[in-house]
Amino acid sequence: MHICLLGDLEDLAATYVGWIARQSGCTVLELAEGALGIAWDYELDDSGHGTLRVGNTRLRWETVAGVFVRMNPEPPLPPGLTLDAEYRFGFLHERREGLHQLLEHLPCAVVNRPSAGRSNASKPYQMAELEAAGFDVPRWIASNSAEAVLAFTTELGGRAIYKASSGLRSRVRRVDAQLIERLQAGSTPTVVQEHVPGIDVRVHTVERRAFACAVSSDGVDYRFEHQGTCYERTSIPEELAEQCCAFAMASGLVLAGFDFRRTPGDEYRCLEMNPVPSFLPYEVPSGLPIGAAIVEALTRQRVHR
């Protein structure tokens, strides 16, 4: 059984999934984005038929059980190719879109297809989707108005954090004078949200399975404040696990990472859902078998598109 790793093979999650797949007896094919056209290439028609060449081996896509994808935001050109900035940009974009199309149309499990979960790039869009799906999302606004942010923060009794409106990685911070000054000087819309006391709970879903990990930290954003941060497996209510799985699957995601705050009163407030979650920082300290579940999903599914 063949499993493919596609994109950035230096990515730790890709390396780890490949290792588990090999341990499970799978043949792992490495499809580095920068080596497309050299070490490997493909063809695929609209009905999902076609071939994949890796080195001197050519096989039919039907023999590939699944593809695990991790893309690098700054992929390399093929070895030996140099291009001026404009052509380089065009080449990389065309190649990336070609790979996206391939991943959309492959007749096997793909973790994850590129079009799935794209609302993560707009936090307001995604939070509204999560709310509509019944998750308890803390109150929020998105604004570039200092007056509006001040008024909202006052309404919350001063207990507010802010974060990026887009999906670009940014640190979550408490609303402070620095933010207000920046908004007064003219800035982009920022998401300001009710600060929820409690501990962070990351829930990874792999198809219909949910894996919950509690993260205790003294900081506002544990991803950036590692000192004293503690990860341990935890349990969440069954209906919440089902809700996460249902939302991820409806979004077309085989793998997803939900961020919750669990309050002292055991309420689960949903902060966001990540369609390309880094699961290793949670799996390693907690022992949750997320990677193994991903490999199971990659080897079990056959999708007829």
Next chain:
Amino acid sequence: MAAGELVVVVAPPSDAFAAAAVHSLRGKQARVIVCEPKNLVDLPVVLDSRRFEVDGAAPRAIVWRVTPPMLLSVGISAEDQVFADAEVVAAWLWALNLPAIYSVNRYPASVWYGGLHWSAWHTWLRAREVYVAALHLGDASANRKQRWIPFHSHTASPVPDATAAAALGIAASAAEPALSVLAVAGDVLHPTPSPTMQAAAAALNASGVVLARLTLDCDDRVLWVDTTPGFDTDEQLSRVAHRVADEIHAHLLAR
């Protein structure tokens, strides 16, 4: 009348469609704010899951003539430009999708963040069982009839040599563009619209894409979708702009 109701138009000054729509909307007594995309960062906005305010007022409609990756935050330092544009569009994309707002056009996140390329629409339409032109991905050398359709353009070209085709993972199709039609608020501006035209126009309109040009092949399959289309004549532009303004006006009246 919907006198005084706010409509926000985000369009470059060169956008003839936006200019005609603004003229028509003002003729219907709507209050119209026009903003160039590059200045969008300066417009004070507040939004949450149910409301959107621009400079303290709640627009009832947005005419959004922005396509990625248009500059949305002039004046922001060059090193922060990508971040700033992403932040601005992240807020507006949800504003466009608010149920209370009539947007021209409203975009699903999957298509907007797919760059609005034909390939993103191809995937989107196919998922809604609208016939789209058959594609071949990757090495297309086996079929000499195929033409290369670059993902970032609407112009088919000869298939490049096998090395380039393989390194880019190109999309190729034997389909040739046969005709293009405008879809406006679910209607196809064609005397005898085909089933695929109607299905595509209906699917687009149902998700909030009010205005689009569909290009089809001779087998009645969609080749690509352009949501900021050009117009064949000034008369056509005027007719479509008035039609869109009428749709917006009807929304303003239906409080």
